[in-house]
Amino acid sequence: MKNALTILVAAVVLTLVSATCAMAAGEGAPTQLIYLGGAFGAGIVILGAAYGIGKIGAAAVESMARQPEVAVNIQTAMIIAAALIEGATFFALIVCMLFNH
Secondary structure (H helix, E strand, O other), X not given: OHHHHHHHHHHHHHHHHHHHHHHHOXXXXXXXXXXXXXXXHXXXXXXXXXXXXXXXXXXXXXXXXXXXXHHHHHHHHHHHHHHHHHHHHHXXXXXXXXXXX
């Protein structure tokens, strides 16, 4: 957990630095820095979604192993939770792409 937090903080700092550089660039400056913030934002969104769905899957499989008689209910709840995470991820990716310009 500490490593994930360190990576997240580093990514946020890098995103802020790249956004600051892009905003400080005047006319005629390279536009590649402008797109860097949206790319890092999209990457952080995907990493968060993958982490969340992985935790849901791990907990569901462990629960099914402990109580096989309720495996169908656990699987249904897992799929619904994963779908909600994917929906939020898709929305966040759209926001990253819209603010990329």
